Amino acid sequence: MTPSRARRSKSSSPGPLRAIGYVRVSTGQQADSGAGLDAQRIAVVAEAERRGWTLEIVTDAGLSGATMARPALADALARLDRGEADVLLASKIDRVSRSVADFAALLERARRNGWRLVVLDVATEGPAGEFAAHVVSAAAQYERSLASQRTREGLAARRAAGVRLGRPSVLPREVLTRIIAERSGGASFRAIASGLIADGIPTARGGTTWHPSAVRAALHGQDATQHSATVT
Numbered sequence: 001m002t003p004s005r006a007r008r009s010k011s012s013s014p015g016p017l018r019a020i021g022y023v024r025v026s027t028g029q030q031a032d033s034g035a036g037l038d039a040q041r042i043a044v045v046a047e048a049e050r051r052g053w054t055l056e057i058v059t060d061a062g063l064s065g066a067t068m069a070r071p072a073l074a075d076a077l078a079r080l081d082r083g084e085a086d087v088l089l090a091s092k093i094d095r096v097s098r099s100v101a102d103f104a105a106l107l108e109r110a111r112r113n114g115w116r117l118v119v120l121d122v123a124t125e126g127p128a129g130e131f132a133a134h135v136v137s138a139a140a141q142y143e144r145s146l147a148s149q150r151t152r153e154g155l156a157a158r159r160a161a162g163v164r165l166g167r168p169s170v171l172p173r174e175v176l177t178r179i180i181a182e183r184s185g186g187a188s189f190r191a192i193a194s195g196l197i198a199d200g201i202p203t204a205r206g207g208t209t210w211h212p213s214a215v216r217a218a219l220h221g222q223d224a225t226q227h228s229a230t231v232t
Contacts, residue, residue, distance in 0.1 A: 015054075016052050016053055016054055017051070017052075017053045017054070017086040017087055017116075018053065018054050018056075018084075018085045018086050018087070019044075019048050019053040019054065019055045019056070019085065019086065019087040019088075019089045019118075020055075020056055020057075020058060020076045020079065020080065020085045020087070020088055020089065021041070021044035021045070021048065021055050021056065021057040021058070021089045021090070022044075022057075022058055022059075022060075022072070022073060022076060022088060022089065022090045022095065022096060023037050023040040023041055023044065023057060023058075023059050023060075023090070023091070023095065024040075024059070024060040024061070024063060024065065024070070024072075024073075024095045024096075025037055025061055025062065026062070026063065026064050026065065026178070037059060037061065039091070040090075040091040040092075040095060041057055043091040043120055044057065044089050044090065044091055044120075045057075047089060047118075047120055048089065053087065053089075055089070056085075058072040058073075058075070058076050059072055060072045060073055060185065061181065061185075062177065062178060062181030062182070062185070063178075063181060063182050063185055063187070064098075064178065064182070064195045064198075064199055065094055065095065065096070065097055065098035065099075066098055066099065066195045066198040066199045067187075067191055067194055067195035067198065068097065068099075068102050068106075069187050069188070069191035069194075069195070070185065070187070071185045071186040071187070072185075073096070076088060077106075077109070080110075080113065080115040081109070081113045081115075083114075083115075085115070086115055086116060087115065087116045087117075087118055088110070088115065088116070088117050088118070089118050089119075089120075090118075090119045090120070091119070091120050091121070092119060092120065092121045093119045093121055093122055095119075096117075096119060099198075149200070170204060171204045171218055175196075175201055176218060178196075179192055179196075179215055179218055179219060180219065182195070183215075183219060188212070189212035189213075189215045189216050190212045192210075192212075192215045193210035193211060193212050193214065193215050194210075196210045196215075197209060197210050204218070
């Protein structure tokens with residue numbers, strides 16, 4: 001038995017399993033409204049009560065599922081690995097990850113360290129459950145790719161219609177909101193850039209590659225705009 005498994009077995013028996021409920025929304029608007037977060041909380045609370053688990057809920061608000069560099073999730077996974085909790089519980093698989101590779105790695109991490117991953121929209125345990133989880137995860141990744149393609153096609157249509165998309169470089173409000181939220185949540189400039197690339201989000205000048213310096217410049221530009229609005 002590995003040390004992590006031994007610590008977990010000793011601490012989790014014979015009481016109820018200790019679950020960490022994970023909730024997430026992608027956009028600043030969703031985070032502000034609370035509607036998506038509230039629905040997820042209700043679902044995980046009901047499931048924990050049904051199973052007789054203790055529950056603590058952690059939240060990543062305004063952060064993309066395309067990257068695993070999310071502060072609340074990273075902390076929850078570290079605690080699970082240390083045996084401080086037994087179950088990661090989420091309402092939907094795409095709240096945890098929208099990447100097939102990341103989700104597969106997460107299942108393996110849970111198996112290796114002796115904790116459970118439970119999502120309410122698909123079984124994740126046993127060979128059949130893992131297969132179903134991979135299928136749903138692949139569908140979520142496909143949906144994200146389609147959304148990115150629609151964004152690119154929309155921008156192309158605007159260019160064809162004569163809409164100037166070059167200088168002055170202006171990021172859509174939702175992209176800037178996402179950058180601010182992820183940075184406030186502790187994500188590095190490199191992690192934010194990787195997530196934007198993975199989601200197919202164009203840069204302010206219509207490019208496809210984000211660099212950490214571009215993310216930093218976007219934040220500094222926002223700071224300058226807010227300062228200007230304050231002093232005028």
